[in-house]
Amino acid sequence: MESQFEITGALLPDDCLQIIFQNLQTRGERNAFGLTCRQWLQIQNLARRSLALQLSYDPKVYRNYAIYLPRLLTRFPCLHSLSLAGCTELPDSALTELRHFGSNIRSLSLYCCFSISGHGFAHVSVGCPHLVSITLYRCCITDAGLRTLAEHCRVLENVDLSHCIQISDQGINALLGGCTKLRRLIISYCMDIRGTGFAGCSPTLTYLAADSCILSPEGLFLVVRGGGLEYLNVSSLRAYIDPDVLSVIGAGSASKLRFLNLRMCRFLSDHSVACIAQGCPLLEEWNLAVCHDVHNEGWFKIGSTCRNLRILHVNRCRNLNNLGLQALVDCVRLTVLYMHGCQQVTYMGLEAFRMLRQDVEIRTEECVSIGSTVDNFFAN
Incomplete structure (x- = not known):
């Protein structure tokens, strides 16, 4: 039988x-x-849709990856997802087979692939024209590499360039110009980006993370000018600039903004807070932790204007006092308040707030990121 x-x-x-x-x-x-x-x-081989090489701290393992990866790409020609995350010593030669078997790949992770040069990125760009998502965290990609990527991978929607220190506004401009469907972009810790590359930014860009960047006032204006942003992270903005420059976020172009992270923007003024509260009526989560220049005027404006605000971070805000905390009572949809290290808020002031807003959960832990549940939505 x-x-x-x-x-x-x-x-x-x-x-x-x-x-x-x-x-x-x-x-x-x-x-x-x-x-x-x-x-x-x-x-069985044709049915395989994803392949992930496991992270290892043994250099010998990565040398074996360099040998076997071309064979794996040949064996599994219909891959949709490929992760080479952590392959720090992966050479350009390991990616040559992508030119022949990468046309089906939609998602590619080159997380911490330090050894890949312009030639390797050329293999990726030419071989994977249908890429939708690519992670280039800490890679050595340059503006020229981004131009090549934008030229061949025009349907990209999700790009992670965090810690890519060799890219500038020229590369960003090429990426935005070539990838007209781009929805999610991460440029955190890219120190040579000032924001001018966002000129002509497409309204399809809904998610931008620029943590610890050095955006210029003009660059910040161009960032929000596209009009489609729903998530914006400019926490720890590096340069000390005009205290009112962040008011451009609330100038009207970011009216769709739902999540805003201004953590450690110590120069944020009450005027900027008022402009953002007025100009971003859909705001659901706002991180103002360690924003020391927000005073009672700013807190009152948040309380009276932010009708959709559900989550607010005020950790270690030196100028939040009992009066400012009471002003937040008027945030009718507020459900979570991250608050610790606010030395001017007394025990009595905190208890008075709790009596008036028993529906608000006060959390004392530090939360650096925002929109954690929405991150997955933007990533898909």
Whole structure:
């Protein structure tokens, strides 16, 4: 009976075998499927959609990856997702097969792939024209590499360039100009970006993380000018600039903004707070932790204007006192208040707030990021 089954199975067309494989429930069953014969193994290989090389601290492992990756790309030609995260010593030569087998890849992670040069990024750009998401965290990509990427990968929607210290506004401008569907961009800790590359920014850009960047006043204006931003993180803005410059966020172009992180923007003024509160009516979460220049005027404006605000961070705000805290009572939809280290708020002031707003959860832990549940939405 077993021999008869093997003969019958071998005679089945590929489309029937694909349906059978897709309906297998467990990993053991799927692995056993490929052991039947070469035809079934080929069906198993064609059905594989994701591949992730495991992180290792052994340099010998990465040298083996360089040898086996081209073979794996040849074996699994229909991959949609490929992760090479942590392969710090992966050479350009390991990516050459992407030119032949990368056309189906939609998501690629080169997280901390330090050894990849312009030639490697060229293999990626030319070989993966249908990329939707790419992670280049701490990679050595340059403006020229970004131009090549934008030229060939025009359907990109999600790009992570955090800690890519060799890119500037020229590269960002090329990326935005070539990838007209870009929705999510991370440029945190990219010290040579001033923001001028965002000129002509597409309204499709809804998520921008620029933590610890050195954006100029003009650059910040261009960042929000596209009009589509729903998430903006400019925490720890590096340069000390005009205290009212952040008011451009509330000048009208960012009216769709729902999540705003201004943590450690110590020069943020009450005037800027008032402009943002007025100009961003959809704001749901606002991080103002360590914003020492916000005084009672700013807190009163938040309380009276931010009708959709659900989560507010005020950790270590030196000028939040009992009066300012009471002003936040008027935030009708406020449900979570992150607050610790506010030395001017007394025990009595805190208890008075709790009596008036028993529906608000006061959390004392530090929370650096915002919109954690929405991050996944923007990433997909």
